[in-house]
Amino acid sequence: MGTLIKNRKGIIGLSIVFIIATTALLAPYVAPYDPTQMHFQDRFSSPSSHYLLGTDFYGRDILSRIIYGYRTSLLISSLAVMIASTLGSTLGIMAGYFGGQLDTLIMRTMDILFAFPVLLLAIVIVVIVGPGLVSTILAIGIVYVPIFSRIARGPTLSVKEDGYVEAAKALGEGSFRIILKHIIPNVSVPIFVQITISLATAILFESSLSFLGLGTQPPNASLGLMVSEGRNYIEISPWGTLFPGLAIALVVLGFNLLGDGLQQILNPKLRIER
Amino acid sequence: MFQYILKRLLQLIPVLLVISVLVFSLIHLIPGDPAEIILGFETTDPQIIAAVRHSFGLDKPLYIQYFLWLKQIARGDFGKSPQTGRPVLQSILESYSFTIELAIYAFFLMVTIAIPLGALAAVSSSKVPELIAQAVTLFGLSTPSFWSGSMFILLFSVHLHWFPVVHFSAFFANPLNNIWGFFLPAMTLAIPNTASTIRMVRASMLEVKGQDYIKTARAKGLNESNVILKHMLKNALIPIITTIGINAGYLLGGAIVVEQIFAIPGVGRLGLQAIVQRDYPTLQGVVLFIALSVVLVNLVTDLTYFFLNPKIRYR
Numbered sequence: 001m002g003t004l005i006k007n008r009k010g011i012i013g014l015s016i017v018f019i020i021a022t023t024a025l026l027a028p029y030v031a032p033y034d035p036t037q038m039h040f041q042d043r044f045s046s047p048s049s050h051y052l053l054g055t056d057f058y059g060r061d062i063l064s065r066i067i068y069g070y071r072t073s074l075l076i077s078s079l080a081v082m083i084a085s086t087l088g089s090t091l092g093i094m095a096g097y098f099g100g101q102l103d104t105l106i107m108r109t110m111d112i113l114f115a116f117p118v119l120l121l122a123i124v125i126v127v128i129v130g131p132g133l134v135s136t137i138l139a140i141g142i143v144y145v146p147i148f149s150r151i152a153r154g155p156t157l158s159v160k161e162d163g164y165v166e167a168a169k170a171l172g173e174g175s176f177r178i179i180l181k182h183i184i185p186n187v188s189v190p191i192f193v194q195i196t197i198s199l200a201t202a203i204l205f206e207s208s209l210s211f212l213g214l215g216t217q218p219p220n221a222s223l224g225l226m227v228s229e230g231r232n233y234i235e236i237s238p239w240g241t242l243f244p245g246l247a248i249a250l251v252v253l254g255f256n257l258l259g260d261g262l263q264q265i266l267n268p269k270l271r272i273e274r
Numbered sequence: 275m276f277q278y279i280l281k282r283l284l285q286l287i288p289v290l291l292v293i294s295v296l297v298f299s300l301i302h303l304i305p306g307d308p309a310e311i312i313l314g315f316e317t318t319d320p321q322i323i324a325a326v327r328h329s330f331g332l333d334k335p336l337y338i339q340y341f342l343w344l345k346q347i348a349r350g351d352f353g354k355s356p357q358t359g360r361p362v363l364q365s366i367l368e369s370y371s372f373t374i375e376l377a378i379y380a381f382f383l384m385v386t387i388a389i390p391l392g393a394l395a396a397v398s399s400s401k402v403p404e405l406i407a408q409a410v411t412l413f414g415l416s417t418p419s420f421w422s423g424s425m426f427i428l429l430f431s432v433h434l435h436w437f438p439v440v441h442f443s444a445f446f447a448n449p450l451n452n453i454w455g456f457f458l459p460a461m462t463l464a465i466p467n468t469a470s471t472i473r474m475v476r477a478s479m480l481e482v483k484g485q486d487y488i489k490t491a492r493a494k495g496l497n498e499s500n501v502i503l504k505h506m507l508k509n510a511l512i513p514i515i516t517t518i519g520i521n522a523g524y525l526l527g528g529a530i531v532v533e534q535i536f537a538i539p540g541v542g543r544l545g546l547q548a549i550v551q552r553d554y555p556t557l558q559g560v561v562l563f564i565a566l567s568v569v570l571v572n573l574v575t576d577l578t579y580f581f582l583n584p585k586i587r588y589r
Contacts, residue, residue: 112292117527117568124296124561127549128303204418208531211420212546227421231535234428241428245421253416 010261016254024070031064035221044237054239056230062239066247068221073251076137076216077202083141085195088148093183095149096156097175107153110146118143119208126214136215140202151194152187159186193262200255207248223248282576289569297562298343301554308332311554313356347562353555355548362559366541370563373540375445376532377525379453379460384468384525385518392475393510396483397502407472414469419528423462423535430458459536463528467521474517478510485509512579519575523568530564 023030032052039059047054053062095106113121122139129135159165159182168178209215210224218225223244230240301308309327327333331342346353352362387410395407431439437458443451482488483506491501530542537543545560547553 108288112289115289115569115572116293116296116565117523119527119530120561120564123530123545123549124300127557128300130305200415207418208420211418212531212534214549224418224420227418227424231424234424235432238428241421241424245418245425248421249413249417252418253412256412256415 007261007265009257009264013254013257013259013261016250017258020070020251020254021074023067024074027067027071031061031067033061033064035060035065035068036219037061044233044240046237047239053243054237056226056240057233057237062226062243065221065226066223066244069223069226069244070247070251072133072216072220072222073203073206073248076133076140076206077199080137080140080206081144081195081198081202083137084144084198085148085191087141088145089152089187089191091145092149092152093156093179093187096153097160097179097183103153106149110149113143113146119205122205122209123212123214126209131214132217133220136206136209139209140205143205144198144202147198148191148194151190155186155190156183159183189266193259193266196255196259196262200252200259203248203252203255279577282573286569286573290566293562293565293569294344294347295340297558297565298340300558300561302336304554311552312353352559352562355553355556357551357553357556362556365544365556366559366563369539369541369544372538373526373529373533373542375452376456376459376463376529376538376540377522379456380463380467380525381518381522383460383464384471384521387464388468388471388518389475389507389514392472393479393502393507395472396476396479397506407476411469411472414465414467414472417465419462419466420531420535422465423459423532426458426462427536459532459538462535463525463532466528467524471514471517471521475510475514478513479506482506482510516575516579519571519578522575523571526564526567526571 037060039055039061041059042051042055043057043059045051045055045059051061051063053066056062056065091106091110095103121143125139125142126135129138162182165178165182168182173181206215207222207224207227210222211228213225213228216222216225226244227241227248230237230242230244234241301311304311307323309323309330309332312326312330313323331339334342350363352366354360355362355365358365391403391407391410394403398404427439430436438455443455445452488501488506492498496504529540530545532538533540533543534546541560541563545557545564548556548560
């Protein structure tokens with residue numbers, strides 16, 4: 001943590017993520033208006049003291065919808081990445097630790113999933129299950145499993161050969177205990193870094209699916225859906241597209257900077273030496 | 275060498291198998307009677323539905339249906355769209371040229387921006403290229419393409435009138451018009467992949483910069499541009515090409531969103547319309563086409579990497 005504080009990128013990223021996550025959590029107390037409340041007399045308002053970021057085509061406050069939209073995006077992305085990291089790490093550790101045919105089966109399956117274009121796979125899953133919150137979480141979760149399995153397998157393979165693991169096996173410790181005590185602590189750092197990177201891309205992914213009408217459905221507030229709806233009126237009022245897009249960019253930037261900071265701490269070669 | 279190519283082609287088989295099973299299963303996994311799905315829910319006449327069920331072999335066991343479907347695809351028969359009545363393959367081939375052009379254009383922009391900028395960021399003594407590279411990278415990796423595309427249209431087409439809003443001539447009819455009209459969509463598609471490529475170029479060049487043979491080259495008295503171009507870039511190129519190849523595959527997937535924003539009648543837009551219209555035979559064809567294209571691009575990347583990397587070639 002001390003090293004992260006000295007890393008400028010990491011601390012800026014962490015601050016952005018913390019502020020946005022807190023705002024999203026406290027949405028009912030922080031948002032100036034109900035996100036679904038329509039003020040027809042104030043449709044397409046520009047930013048003002050009443051509506052800080054303006055209003056959309058239904059007269060709904062854009063700032064309130066962005067705050068609630070953050071809730072949706074962060075919820076979906078976190079759940080999806082949690083599913084992917086848990087399942088992916090488990091598969092990767094099993095493949096690396098037990099090796100042999102299990103390793104081949106798991107990693108070839110992951111290779112096949114990797115070969116499939118990610119957005120396309122997600123679209124197919126959503127079409128089968130039906131658009132909405134659950135299918136979006138499921139789709140993003142499934143497409144991210146291969147990356148976590150690969151990241152977990154690497155350190156598992158090297159730690160498996162270490163002396164203390166051999167000693168533990170000789171002492172009769174079970175595989176589950178060895179994995180828990182020795183493998184997982186070594187895998188957790190790269191997995192954690194990948195989680196921050198994946199959260200960034202998962203938010204982009206979720207907003208892309210919502211933009212295409214396949215993710216979060218109205219009247220739920222979703223940043224991607226807001227951009228899609230706002231595009232129809234972009235010449236009259238660009239605020240409905242501009243601000244939700246910037247909101248997406250800000251939270252993704254936060255996670256990207258945090259991920260970059262963590263990577264720099266772990267891989268000093270990425271720092272420029274002049 | 276031939277052995278490696280053969281091994282790589284054999285590795286494709288399970289991938290193609292899984293893709294074919296997934297695409298075939300689409301009709302059966304979607305809720306509803308597959309016969310009604312093929313008909314696009316256009317009729318409730320039980321006799322017509324039964325006739326379709328029989329002609330498509332939907333009353334047979336699943337594995338037989340799969341092989342019948344595979345045989346049909348191999349013959350180039352992707353079925354007919356229940357909405358338009360046109361052969362699905364014909365619609366796909368007409369749209370494919372737009373998607374391919376968009377992807378190639380974006381690829382060209384990606385390579386011409388990312389390699390020089392990433393290399394400069396790594397080797398320049400001035401901080402300016404590094405700052406520009408970081409800004410482009412952060413912008414590219416953080417902004418969703420559906421938003422940046424919309425903003426580009428608003429700024430460059432609607433307000434500044436530098437580019438047409440929605441206007442595409444076929445390339446061979448009017449090349450200049452076509453290239454100008456496709457610039458904004460291609461740039462929108464290229465940006466995220468350019469950002470990740472800049473990162474890889476910079477990281478790869480930094481890795482090479484610290485190597486002993488670079489110090490030797492400088493000690494021998496070679497001028498700096500020679501050191502950078504002949505020694506650093508050449509050796510840094512291999513992981514860069516791998517990244518470019520991976521990103522080329524992403525370009526095909528990302529085209530789905532860009533085609534929607536710019537109303538380009540490509541294969542991605544065709545697929546999205548098929549979802550809305552519940553035209554599942556067309557959706558099957560689109561998914562199959564895009565997946566096969568990405569697999570082909572990945573294969574070409576692997577073979578290029580193989581030919582360029584002497585450590586593998588001379589094993």
